[in-house]
Amino acid sequence: DAEITQSxxxxxxxxxxxxxxxxxxxxNHNNMFWYRQDLGHxxxxxxxxxxxxxxxxxxxxxxxxxxxxxxxxxxxxxESAASSQTSVYFCASNRGGLDSPLHFGNGxxxxxx
Amino acid sequence: xxxxTQMEGPVTLSEEAFLxxxxxxxxxxxxxxxxxxxxxxxxxxxxLKATKADDKGSNKGFEATYRKETTSFHLEKGSVQVSDSAxxxxxxTLLNDYKLSFGAGTTVxxxx
Numbered sequence: 001d002a003e004i005t006q007s008x009x010x011x012x013x014x015x016x017x018x019x020x021x022x023x024x025x026x027x028n029h030n031n032m033f034w035y036r037q038d039l040g041h042x043x044x045x046x047x048x049x050x051x052x053x054x055x056x057x058x059x060x061x062x063x064x065x066x067x068x069x070x071x072x073x074x075x076x077x078x079e080s081a082a083s084s085q086t087s088v089y090f091c092a093s094n095r096g097g098l099d100s101p102l103h104f105g106n107g108x109x110x111x112x113x
Numbered sequence: 114x115x116x117x118t119q120m121e122g123p124v125t126l127s128e129e130a131f132l133x134x135x136x137x138x139x140x141x142x143x144x145x146x147x148x149x150x151x152x153x154x155x156x157x158x159x160x161l162k163a164t165k166a167d168d169k170g171s172n173k174g175f176e177a178t179y180r181k182e183t184t185s186f187h188l189e190k191g192s193v194q195v196s197d198s199a200x201x202x203x204x205x206t207l208l209n210d211y212k213l214s215f216g217a218g219t220t221v222x223x224x225x
Contacts, residue, residue, distance in 0.1 A: 104156030
């Protein structure tokens with residue numbers, strides 16, 4: 001079965017370190033998204049991609065970057081981790097179109113100390 | 114910008130009670146509307162959707178009707194079960210824009 005996998009599930013890092021969260025999907029979807037989930041804010045879009053070599057900023061992109069070198073992967077990098085980036089991060093993908101739901105990974109819980 | 118506002122929780126109910134979670138939206142165009150559900154420790158899953166005015170989405174006993182006149186998409190279930198305990202998110206997307214905007218989420222706890 002097709003799926004979307006995030007790794008690691010849990011990560012603790014120190015302020016100032018670079019961190020990369022992995023996202024891999026086997027749906028062959030063109031569209032991939034990174035969200036962060038924080039209490040009281042729901043899910044907020046960080047970055048998204050509509051295809052290989054395409055990346056776009058979402059509403060909370062400062063301090064994050066992504067790259068899309070193939071269809072399956074959209075890694076999220078925190079250039080210099082800050083305590084404000086402690087959160088749960090979700091990767092999602094879809095085919096596109098009004099009737100195309102988002103498929104989510106199980107999330108990565110990141111703690112920045 | 115386009116946004117979704119949903120009722121704040123948490124909501125605590127007894128089994129077999131009626132559940133309503135309010136959701137209203139602001140959009141410049143004609144959005145598609147969704148409800149997603151998140152069970153503990155998991156990612157979000159699509160619960161139901163509606164792509165045009167007056168459409169009713171339904172799944173697992175849940176229903177929501179796309180009301181353009183009131184810009185609303187309220188989620189309802191007539192008789193909840195303990196297994197319905199989860200966080201529920203309302204979301205929208207616009208035509209030719211594949212990213213979703215989510216509400217803040219409503220935590221629902223159903224007690225036996």
